[in-house]
Amino acid sequence: MIKYFTDIWTSITTILGGMGITFIHLIRARQDNVTLQYPEERWPRPERNIGFDHDNYNVIRTRLHVDMDDCIGCLKCERACPVDCIKIVTEKAPERGSDIKEIKHVGVTTNGTRKAMVVTRFDIDMSECCYCNLCTYPCPEECIFMTGGPNSSRHPLDYEFSEPDRDNLIYKFAKSGTKEGLDKYIGEKSAES
Amino acid sequence: MGIIRGEEMVLNIGPQHPATHGVLRLQVRTDGEIVSSITPYIGYLHRCFEKHCESVTYEQVIPFTDRCDYLASMTMNFGYVVAMEEMLEIKVNDRVQHIRVVMAELQRIASHLLGLGAFGLDIGAFTPFLHMLRDRERILDLFEMTCGARLLYNYMWIGGLSHDLPVGFVESTYKFLDYFEPKIDEFVNLLVHNKIFVERTADIGVMPQDVAISYGVTGPNLRASGLKWDLRRDDPYSIYNKFEFEVPVGEGGKGSVGDCWDRFYVRVLEMKESIKIVRQALASMPKDGDVHQSLPKKIKPPIGSIYKRTESPRGDLGYYIESDGSNIPYRLKMRSPAFTALSVIDEIAAGWLLSDVLAILGSLDIVLGEIDR
Numbered sequence: 053m054i055k056y057f058t059d060i061w062t063s064i065t066t067i068l069g070g071m072g073i074t075f076i077h078l079i080r081a082r083q084d085n086v087t088l089q090y091p092e093e094r095w096p097r098p099e100r101n102i103g104f105d106h107d108n109y110n111v112i113r114t115r116l117h118v119d120m121d122d123c124i125g126c127l128k129c130e131r132a133c134p135v136d137c138i139k140i141v142t143e144k145a146p147e148r149g150s151d152i153k154e155i156k157h158v159g160v161t162t163n164g165t166r167k168a169m170v171v172t173r174f175d176i177d178m179s180e181c182c183y184c185n186l187c188t189y190p191c192p193e194e195c196i197f198m199t200g201g202p203n204s205s206r207h208p209l210d211y212e213f214s215e216p217d218r219d220n221l222i223y224k225f226a227k228s229g230t231k232e233g234l235d236k237y238i239g240e241k242s243a244e245s
Numbered sequence: 246m247g248i249i250r251g252e253e254m255v256l257n258i259g260p261q262h263p264a265t266h267g268v269l270r271l272q273v274r275t276d277g278e279i280v281s282s283i284t285p286y287i288g289y290l291h292r293c294f295e296k297h298c299e300s301v302t303y304e305q306v307i308p309f310t311d312r313c314d315y316l317a318s319m320t321m322n323f324g325y326v327v328a329m330e331e332m333l334e335i336k337v338n339d340r341v342q343h344i345r346v347v348m349a350e351l352q353r354i355a356s357h358l359l360g361l362g363a364f365g366l367d368i369g370a371f372t373p374f375l376h377m378l379r380d381r382e383r384i385l386d387l388f389e390m391t392c393g394a395r396l397l398y399n400y401m402w403i404g405g406l407s408h409d410l411p412v413g414f415v416e417s418t419y420k421f422l423d424y425f426e427p428k429i430d431e432f433v434n435l436l437v438h439n440k441i442f443v444e445r446t447a448d449i450g451v452m453p454q455d456v457a458i459s460y461g462v463t464g465p466n467l468r469a470s471g472l473k474w475d476l477r478r479d480d481p482y483s484i485y486n487k488f489e490f491e492v493p494v495g496e497g498g499k500g501s502v503g504d505c506w507d508r509f510y511v512r513v514l515e516m517k518e519s520i521k522i523v524r525q526a527l528a529s530m531p532k533d534g535d536v537h538q539s540l541p542k543k544i545k546p547p548i549g550s551i552y553k554r555t556e557s558p559r560g561d562l563g564y565y566i567e568s569d570g571s572n573i574p575y576r577l578k579m580r581s582p583a584f585t586a587l588s589v590i591d592e593i594a595a596g597w598l599l600s601d602v603l604a605i606l607g608s609l610d611i612v613l614g615e616i617d618r
Contacts, residue, residue, distance in 0.1 A: 063440040070435045074372055086379050113393045134305035184308035184399040185407065198393070 113183040113198045115213055116176050118225040121158045122195035125169035129187035129196050137180035138187060141173035143231070146238055155233035161193050170234055174225040179218060253281060256599075260289045264367050264603040267613030269587075271606070278598050283591045287616050294618040298577040303329060303403060303544040306577065311397040313579065314615040316359055319352035319388075320557040321615075322401040327482050328553035328564040329403045332546045340534030341405055342484045346526045347418070348388070348400065350519040354425075355384040356558035357465075357512045357519075360610035364509060365436055367607035368445050373436045380428055383421050390414060403544060406536040415527055422520055429516060437510060446509060447500030450605035452593045454503065460589040463582050464560020466609055469495035469511045470503035476556040488525045490518045505608040512610070545572050559583045559610060579618060583611040 088095060125142035145152075149166025150159045157170050188197050215221050256273045259265040268289035274282045294313055298306045310325045311318040323345060330337065362377030385395045390411050392400040400407050436442055452462070457470040467474055475492040477485040493514035495507030546568040554563040560582025569575040586609045594605045 059440070066438050066440045066443075070372075070439050073431055073435050086382070132305070134301050134308050182308050182312075183394065183397070184311075185393070186305065186308070186399070189407075 113185055115178055116181065116187070116196060116198060116223070118174060118176070119195040120171065120174065120225050120227070122161045122163070122193045123171050123174065123225075124161060124165055124167045124193055125171045126192060128190040128192070132186045132190050134184060134186065135180050135182050137177040137182075139173060139175045139177075140171060141231075142169040143172050143234055144168070145170045146241055152234070152237055154237050155230050156227060157230075157234075161195070163193055165193060170230065171226050172231040172234065176223045176225070177221065178213070178223055179221040258603075265606065265613075266363060266611055269611075269613050269616075271590075271602075273599065273602065275599060278600075280595060280597055280599055280602050282595055283602065285587055285590060287587070287613070290613045290617040292618065295577055295579065298574055300573065302572050303546070303574060306574065307402065308397070308399045310579075311399055312614060313581070313618055314557065314559065314562075314583070314612050315396060316612055317352050317356040317558045318396065318398050319348045319400060320356075320555065320562065322398065323349050323483075324553065324555035324557065324562045325564055326401045326403050327555055328551055328566055329544070329546070331553055332549070332551045332566060332568065333403070333541060333544065335404045335539050335541060337404060337539050338531075338534045339484075340531045341536050341538075343526045343530040344406060344410060344536070345401060345483060346485065346488070347523050347530075348391070350522045350526070351384050351387060351418070353519045353558045354516050355381045357516050357610075358384075360558070361432075361509065361512055364604075364607040364610070365442070367603050368442060370436055370439070370442060373432060376428070376432060376435070380425055383424070387414065387418060387421060390417065402540060404540040405538065409536045415530070418523065418527060422523060426517075426520060429513065433513065437513060443499050443506060445601075445604055446505035446608070449500075449505045449601050450593050450597060450608065451501050452503040452508075452589065456589065456592055457503070460592065461585040462560070462589050463585065464556070464558070465511045465515060466508055466560065466586050466589075468493065469508040471495055476554060476561060480554070482553070482555055485522075487529070488522050490521050493518065505604055508608040508610075543572065545570065550576075554580065557582060559612065559615070560586065581615045581618065583609075583613075583615045587611050587616055 125140065127140055127142070130136075130138045130140050145157070145159075145168055148159075148168045151157060152159075152170070155170070158167075160166055183198075185198060188194075191197075213221075253274050253276050256275055257270055258273055259270040260268040265271060270286040270289070272284040272286060273280050292312070294309055297309060301309070307322055307325060310321040314321050358377040358381040362374035362381075365371075365373040365377075388398060388400075389395045391414060392398050392408055394400075452466065452470050454470040454472055457467050458472070462470075463474070471494055473492050473494050476482070477490075478492055491514075493511050495502050495504075495511050497504070497507060498510060499506045546566075548568060548570045550565065550567040552563055552565045554561050556562070561580065562582055563580030565576070565578040565580070566574055567576040590602075590606060590609065594602045597605065
């Protein structure tokens with residue numbers, strides 16, 4: 053008999069207690085609100101500074117970008133990728149460290165390395181990418197990186213890169229026609245000499 | 246008049262069912278509302294983790310371990326790197342150890358938050374789930390601040406970490422802990438002592454200690470059955486022996502020891518213990534120390550094998566790694582705690598009502614990514 057009434061009492065008190073908590077949240081809805089009206093409002097970019105000073109360095113993992121002018125074609129990122137979404141094809145440059153204007157090939161990187169290779173294909177399939185960031189660490193020229201980091205003023209936060217066509221997610225960083233241009237250039241060179 | 250036995254009916258719950266926490270199919274034989282046997286069918290999320298690891302290098306395994314238990318990626322990384330470091334005989338510095346412990350314990354809180362919230366959701370309590378997700382989001386913000394990813398981190402590396410802590414992390418974490426501690430009490434008032442919830446969980450799905458041990462159930466599920474077994478305390482890895490914390494066990498607060506309510510409440514208590522550990526680790530963390538200091542140039546472990554187990558939020562997570570001296574693992578086997586927790590369901594849930602089976606399944610806190618691998 054006592055149990056019957058204590059059960060009723062605990063039911064009422066615990067349910068009222070729970071509803072009290074929800075009611076407090078209802079009153080403080082404006083101050084406790086964590087919902088964002090997404091397309092109008094955006095989640096603020098986390099501010100952080102972890103002490104690396106070059107401006108490409110970041111920890112946010114949004115999408116990969118390659119500065120082709122700095123790429124020396126060492127294939128380290130391709131080897132580091134656990135899902136093999138980076139495909140690189142390189143050709144031997146006719147002359148180490150010299151520009152080839154016809155295919156807009158820059159001979160020396162910003163770090164001062166003289167390139168021995170011409171990258172004719174640099175494809176990243178972002179639909180396969182697992183955002184592990186493993187490819188960005190071994191790069192000796194720091195030319196492959198994830199965009200949208202805290203220190204990168206030139207790469208704004210971009211996490212919205214859905215595409216209507218899946219093929220558009222294959223990012224081709226080498227300019228099209230590099231291979232043909234290079235072959236033509238080498239052909240002309242050998243014809244001259 | 247005895248119970249009228251009707252014809253048994255076979256009912257498939259899942260693979261696409263919100264109560265199965267992922268793509269799991271439970272084949273249930275029911276007699277009316279009463280369940281006579283349950284057969285879990287798994288494999289819908291099988292991604293060849295172990296076979297895949299045999300074709301990638303040791304560093305590249307870490308992103309795959311993330312994806313096994315996608316709700317507790319940090320602890321999955323942790324177990325793997327601890328095993329690899331023991332194999333390679335690498336000693337990492339104190340700062341790295343402390344950061345790892347902080348991350349693993351924050352991840353434990355995040356994982357328990359989602360587990361408890363989803364359990365409430367199974368029972369029919371929707372509000373606590375949203376409260377839990379709101380607080381979990383703050384932990385994910387801390388992780389994003391540190392390593393840039395919110396769910397699949399690839400943060401712990403063999404011999405170090407991918408990044409050092411960002412400026413302001415320690416303050417943000419203290420702020421979060423101060424915010425979160427009262428929230429646990431609020432949650433306890435909101436759901437744990439709620440009469441409807443207690444009626445649905447107390448004395449339901451009792452897992453006796455001997456059944457739990459013989460099935461190999463570990464983690465909070467085992468502790469809820471009354472056995473004080475926590476690898477952080479009993480087989481300390483990393484620097485867990487430095488910290489003081491309690492190992493909460495189920496005491497049958499509302500019903501008998503090892504029921505759904507105990508399994509639920511043990512996780513609530515564990516979050517409090519995790520907060521204690523995070524506070525201690527943050528307080529004793531050395532200020533200096535390079536997180537890349539002991540990264541090996543080449544990872545080529547000697548020929549041999551290792552089995553190392555760590556305490557993930559779901560239990561005893563073991564990695565068996567066999568090396569043939571090259572830079573890719575010859576064999577990598579993961580001992581998954583959620584798999585053993587799922588295997589016990591037929592034993593403890595048979596004979597209960599169909600609605601109780603879903604409560605029991607929710608209380609085991611399984612993650613299908615880890616079961617199927």
